[in-house]
Amino acid sequence: MRRLYPVPSADETAAAFDSAGSAHPLDSPGSAGSLDSLDGLADAYAYPDRARGPWLRANMVASLDGAARHEGRSQGLSSAADLRVFGVLRALADVVVVGAETVRQEGYRPAKAREAFADRRAAAGQPPAPVIAVLSASLDLDFSLPLFTEPVTQTLVVTGATAPADRVAAATKAGARVVVAGDGAGADPARTVRALADLGLTRLLHEGGPKVLAQFAVAGVVDELCLTIAPLITAGDASRIMNGPGIAVPKRFSPTSILEEDGFLFTRYSRG
Numbered sequence: 185m186r187r188l189y190p191v192p193s194a195d196e197t198a199a200a201f202d203s204a205g206s207a208h209p210l211d212s213p214g215s216a217g218s219l220d221s222l223d224g225l226a227d228a229y230a231y232p233d234r235a236r237g238p239w240l241r242a243n244m245v246a247s248l249d250g251a252a253r254h255e256g257r258s259q260g261l262s263s264a265a266d267l268r269v270f271g272v273l274r275a276l277a278d279v280v281v282v283g284a285e286t287v288r289q290e291g292y293r294p295a296k297a298r299e300a301f302a303d304r305r306a307a308a309g310q311p312p313a314p315v316i317a318v319l320s321a322s323l324d325l326d327f328s329l330p331l332f333t334e335p336v337t338q339t340l341v342v343t344g345a346t347a348p349a350d351r352v353a354a355a356t357k358a359g360a361r362v363v364v365a366g367d368g369a370g371a372d373p374a375r376t377v378r379a380l381a382d383l384g385l386t387r388l389l390h391e392g393g394p395k396v397l398a399q400f401a402v403a404g405v406v407d408e409l410c411l412t413i414a415p416l417i418t419a420g421d422a423s424r425i426m427n428g429p430g431i432a433v434p435k436r437f438s439p440t441s442i443l444e445e446d447g448f449l450f451t452r453y454s455r456g
């Protein structure tokens with residue numbers, strides 16, 4: 185994997201050429217380690233200082249023509265490098281926020297405790313794997329799945345105050361914790377971020393899907409977008425990565441970095 189932006193300096197490029205056995209002269213200039221190592225990638229994607237409060241990073245993949253899924257899933261748009269970045273972003277997060285439809289369609293399982301990140305997570309005061317927080321209004325979820333019954337860290341279901349009582353009971357019975365973050369049927373995005381922060385979960389990773397992510401974007405609580413651009417076109421009518429209410433005045437994001445591997449661009453933008 186190589187960094188395209190910020191453009192590597194001449195010194196960084198020379199240093200990369202000098203490093204023994206470097207197959208890619210522009211590997212990792214500017215980062216603590218090679219971007220081909222999980223540690224180097226994790227350093228490159230480190231969250232800002234926790235003292236600044238919660239930070240919500242979204243990670244999505246899209247085709248060149250803007251599709252957020254192919255044949256109902258995002259897998260067809262992904263690559264080995266994309267899965268590597270996906271795994272690293274999870275490994276850095278306290279909590280993975282995800283919409284119920286993505287959980288249903290992609291068959292979400294509990295996040296894994298990965299040996300490669302065990303020391304890093306322990307040093308950051310994190311449990312071995314991030315919490316998964318599923319956003320659902322109906323709680324029409326299969327609570328017999330391992331996501332709810334066998335997580336490394338207890339799965340959360342984030343919903344509104346009028347969620348069906350029997351489904352709340354079913355979630356709780358299965359072992360999940362129900363978090364109410366809205367007065368109506370669903371959760372309010374800003375309240376969701378606050379509720380998770382109150383549980384000590386301030387390094388947030390939003391994995392979509394498009395309907396839920398759009399609401400978080402409109403609410404102004406998306407601090408960072410990690411968008412993989414797959415070198416594929418799909419045509420068709422798949423939704424884009426945010427699909428829902430619009431934003432009256434488009435919000436400006438600024439590029440932090442752009443990495444590349446195998447034609448896939450790993451872009452990273454932050455608010456402002």
Ligand SMILES: NC(=O)c1ccc[n+]([C@@H]2O[C@H](COP(=O)([O-])OP(=O)(O)OC[C@H]3O[C@@H](n4cnc5c(N)ncnc54)[C@H](OP(=O)(O)O)[C@@H]3O)[C@@H](O)[C@H]2O)c1
Nearest residue numbers: 244245257283285286320321322370371392393394395396
């Ligand atoms: N390209 C990517 O990176 C990427 C990432 C993720 C997913 N995807 C794809 O996106 C598709 C699914 O996304 P989607 O946009 O259809 O759905 P989604 O955003 O994953 O989930 C929508 C569901 O979330 C719940 N929900 C929505 N707003 C809520 C709120 N305010 N409070 C509480 N719950 C709320 C509702 O669940 P209930 O019906 O249970 O009430 C709703 O049906 C899949 O095909 C998946 O493969 C792509």
